[in-house]
Amino acid sequence: MIRxxxxxxxxxxxxxxxxxxxMLGGFGLCGIPENAIAELVKSNVKGLTCIxxxxxxxxxxxxxxxQKKQIKKMIxxxxxxxxxxxxxxxSGELDVELIPQGTLAERCRAAQGGFPAIYTPxxxxxEVAEGKETREFDGKMxxxxxxxxxxxxxVKAWKGDEAGNLIFKGTARNFNPCMCGAAKITVxxxxxxxxxxxxxxxxxxxxxxxxxxxxxxxxxxxxxxQRTVRKKQ
Numbered sequence: 001m002i003r004x005x006x007x008x009x010x011x012x013x014x015x016x017x018x019x020x021x022x023m024l025g026g027f028g029l030c031g032i033p034e035n036a037i038a039e040l041v042k043s044n045v046k047g048l049t050c051i052x053x054x055x056x057x058x059x060x061x062x063x064x065x066x067q068k069k070q071i072k073k074m075i076x077x078x079x080x081x082x083x084x085x086x087x088x089x090x091s092g093e094l095d096v097e098l099i100p101q102g103t104l105a106e107r108c109r110a111a112q113g114g115f116p117a118i119y120t121p122x123x124x125x126x127e128v129a130e131g132k133e134t135r136e137f138d139g140k141m142x143x144x145x146x147x148x149x150x151x152x153x154x155v156k157a158w159k160g161d162e163a164g165n166l167i168f169k170g171t172a173r174n175f176n177p178c179m180c181g182a183a184k185i186t187v188x189x190x191x192x193x194x195x196x197x198x199x200x201x202x203x204x205x206x207x208x209x210x211x212x213x214x215x216x217x218x219x220x221x222x223x224x225x226q227r228t229v230r231k232k233q
Contacts, residue, residue, distance in 0.1 A: 001162070005213075005215060012215050021149065022048060023108065023148065023150045024051070029222075030170075034156065035189045036156075036187060037056075037065065049075065050074055054076055057223075074097070075099065076104070078101070106120060109178045112179075119143065129143045153180060156176060157176065158190065158192065160190035160193055161197070165196075180206045180210040181209070189214075193215070
């Protein structure tokens with residue numbers, strides 16, 4: 001039986017180094033690898049390139065790495081909700097590559113599937129396409145976008161087994177699945193870790209072949225990014 005479990009987040013990230021490129025799953029604060037991010041902060045690695053839909057908020061998620069100036073480049077599609085991200089980008093302290101959200105997902109999937117690049121119509125005729133190859137298909141113009149190349153992908157799932165099979169819950173099934181297997185090493189943290197053979201194969205969203213290391217996370221805050229309530233009548 002193939003077992004991909006490690007003792008915890010410290011063992012899972014034992015070989016991270018400065019100047020690496022990381023993929024981090026999640027959308028807003030939903031489905032982010034909280035334990036992996038906390039370990040990155042603790043390790044004090046520097047010069048990181050982070051591929052993520054956004055950068056959390058000022059005091060949570062990737063925002064914690066930004067506060068300590070551990071990230072040199074963000075590749076993402078959204079800046080909002082993080083004042084420090086915006087400040088560093090506008091001041092030139094942080095290199096930022098903003099790309100359409102669908103393109104971000106497809107570049108992840110290309111890396112996952114072993115394709116070197118994809119053609120997409122998104123961004124044609126805008127600054128997104130500047131300096132990139134374009135091509136016409138059936139009368140429509142497309143932009144060539146290269147697959148990502150990352151050292152690690154950090155993802156968070158609801159449940160997983162010892163063989164690395166993963167199940168995501170609700171909207172946490174966002175960028176996590178397409179980042180699995182899209183880097184040299186995929187590390188999955190799960191809320192519940194069960195023995196191999198326990199999960200119903202029909203319920204598995206990502207098969208274990210895309211995961212190299214898995215551990216049971218702890219102390220998930222599951223913050224709400226924005227809370228709006230009615231005033232008391």
